[in-house]
Amino acid sequence: MARGKKICENVGFRLVRSTSFGRKRVCLPDIADLDFISTTPTKKLCRQNSFSTCVKSHLEALPQDILIRIVCGVDHDDLKRLFHVSKTIREATLVAKRWHFEYSTPRKTLGFMNATFPLNWSESNDVEVPNAPRQSKFPRTGLSQKKLADISVALFTSDDEENWPRRELFMQMDTKI
Amino acid sequence: MASSSKTEQKKMLILKSSEEEEFEIEESIAVQSGTIKNMVEDDFTLIPLPNVDTETLIKIIKYMKKHGEKTKSNEKDIEEFDKEFVKKSFTELKELVLAANYLHITSLIDLLCQAFADRIKNKSVKAIREIFGIPNDFTPEEEAEVYEQHKWAHEEGKEHIDHSAY
Numbered sequence: 001m002a003r004g005k006k007i008c009e010n011v012g013f014r015l016v017r018s019t020s021f022g023r024k025r026v027c028l029p030d031i032a033d034l035d036f037i038s039t040t041p042t043k044k045l046c047r048q049n050s051f052s053t054c055v056k057s058h059l060e061a062l063p064q065d066i067l068i069r070i071v072c073g074v075d076h077d078d079l080k081r082l083f084h085v086s087k088t089i090r091e092a093t094l095v096a097k098r099w100h101f102e103y104s105t106p107r108k109t110l111g112f113m114n115a116t117f118p119l120n121w122s123e124s125n126d127v128e129v130p131n132a133p134r135q136s137k138f139p140r141t142g143l144s145q146k147k148l149a150d151i152s153v154a155l156f157t158s159d160d161e162e163n164w165p166r167r168e169l170f171m172q173m174d175t176k177i
Numbered sequence: 178m179a180s181s182s183k184t185e186q187k188k189m190l191i192l193k194s195s196e197e198e199e200f201e202i203e204e205s206i207a208v209q210s211g212t213i214k215n216m217v218e219d220d221f222t223l224i225p226l227p228n229v230d231t232e233t234l235i236k237i238i239k240y241m242k243k244h245g246e247k248t249k250s251n252e253k254d255i256e257e258f259d260k261e262f263v264k265k266s267f268t269e270l271k272e273l274v275l276a277a278n279y280l281h282i283t284s285l286i287d288l289l290c291q292a293f294a295d296r297i298k299n300k301s302v303k304a305i306r307e308i309f310g311i312p313n314d315f316t317p318e319e320e321a322e323v324y325e326q327h328k329w330a331h332e333e334g335k336e337h338i339d340h341s342a343y
Binding site: 059060061062063065066069070071072073074075077078081082083084085086087088089090 | 271278293295298300312313323
């Protein structure tokens, strides 16, 4: 312990008596020296810098998955503002928009709270979002493609003769009615 | 307090903070943390948590104890507790959410993230930057490009973009 104290004094450290059960003395650096910063770098650096620097970058220091969870909790209208805050926040907003706001009505509780939170964002397309409305590229109606083809009319005239038989069919149907 | 009729003792764990402070906690309560649960399954009883400082660990233990006693009758009580729990400074909330993330306490992560979200709501871009200390890293050209690419977010026009913040 004495040797430890001597080393600390030589590099300008001061000792703080900790109240831990393990009776371990914690050395706090007076001089900002990155070599001595170990587990909580941001915390120790804050003690060296001014308070204004310490307050900065609270949000951006968080991992992206937490940022995304936070953004998912805001209202829809706040998204547009978040877009302009910073690049990091914009990225999180983009992902949150895709994940949360496109698949559920924005509300306070997260739509995917019980779902497995994917660690790899590239897998996101393979994960089913709970309670998501089914989205498909083609509208689901009671009509099959064949039926649609029978009653559809080409909106634009073309030289393609295939359109003519359809038109005739349509006219026939019209007269029957 | 164990019932006198029960012979089994509640298993206790020791959680050790990054500052080597040790805290005793019932295993049944501590396993609300996925990380701790995994270590218990590997037969650990002394759980070192080098990523969590003492102050934060005390708060987390308090949260787990409260939520470990959850019954149908005290739901409102727990809701009140949660409301008071998030009335903390940004630094504290940030340390808590990082620790909750490390410890995999899903309900606490959600509670804290929603607390952050509630502080963002209805704030202007400038206010969000000031409150959270985020510097604007867009150049004016990039800002204009973002506006063009994401017009969906600007139906009301440019009034929400605070150029004086640059």
